[in-house]
Amino acid sequence: MKIGVIAALPGELKPLVKGWDRLPVVKGSGVQMWQTQIGANEVVAVCAGMGAAAARRAFVAAEFTGALDEVFSVGWAGALAEECKPGEAFEAFEVADAQTGERFACAGGTQRLVTTVRVVDAAEKQRLAASYGAGLVDMEAAAVARLAAMRGIPFRCFKAVSDGVGAELPDLNPFIDASGQMEMGRFLAYVAVRPGYWGALAELGRNSARATETLAVAVRGSLDGSEG
Numbered sequence: 001m002k003i004g005v006i007a008a009l010p011g012e013l014k015p016l017v018k019g020w021d022r023l024p025v026v027k028g029s030g031v032q033m034w035q036t037q038i039g040a041n042e043v044v045a046v047c048a049g050m051g052a053a054a055a056r057r058a059f060v061a062a063e064f065t066g067a068l069d070e071v072f073s074v075g076w077a078g079a080l081a082e083e084c085k086p087g088e089a090f091e092a093f094e095v096a097d098a099q100t101g102e103r104f105a106c107a108g109g110t111q112r113l114v115t116t117v118r119v120v121d122a123a124e125k126q127r128l129a130a131s132y133g134a135g136l137v138d139m140e141a142a143a144v145a146r147l148a149a150m151r152g153i154p155f156r157c158f159k160a161v162s163d164g165v166g167a168e169l170p171d172l173n174p175f176i177d178a179s180g181q182m183e184m185g186r187f188l189a190y191v192a193v194r195p196g197y198w199g200a201l202a203e204l205g206r207n208s209a210r211a212t213e214t215l216a217v218a219v220r221g222s223l224d225g226s227e228g
Contacts, residue, residue, distance in 0.1 A: 004062035015216035049180025052143035077159035081135035087210035092157040097142035104145035115142035160211030
């Protein structure tokens, strides 16, 4: 089998792809790629930025290395339910698209995830939890699920919680550029003069680091168990 692992940011993949081969990409494309062999399976991991358009670019880049037999959407997610604790990893059984209303079944899992077009705040998390009965929220999984469904290949979704239900973070959306990349210089300048956010951002950093490790364990276990 050839398995594609699609993420938004390289930080989400760092522990998972440690020791994998780095693949060449077009300079300035925002795409990063890694490849390895796990048993009889060839695995390619790609990230291209945040949001649906970036997820589609990552999917196409993965396919450029060969037709995929299965695809995983992986990365950080926000918690919509108290049971989804920061730092923990979950597999979704269904992904809902908040923009179109579509729902995509996954191959396994215990949580429903909803995909939105923006990074959401605490109030929007409450609304999404009530509307969809979801435990997790992200910006990419539905786009990956849709492409997998169009190709008739199995889809799985693994997400680790970077921010809890009530996390009060600055609005990140103005700092995400058209290609789905975070404009860190502008963002750091913004928060530098707003010390009220410093504690929450430090906690986000700690949660994200822990989440990435637990995510890598979950995804690696599934890749090791995939049949050739």
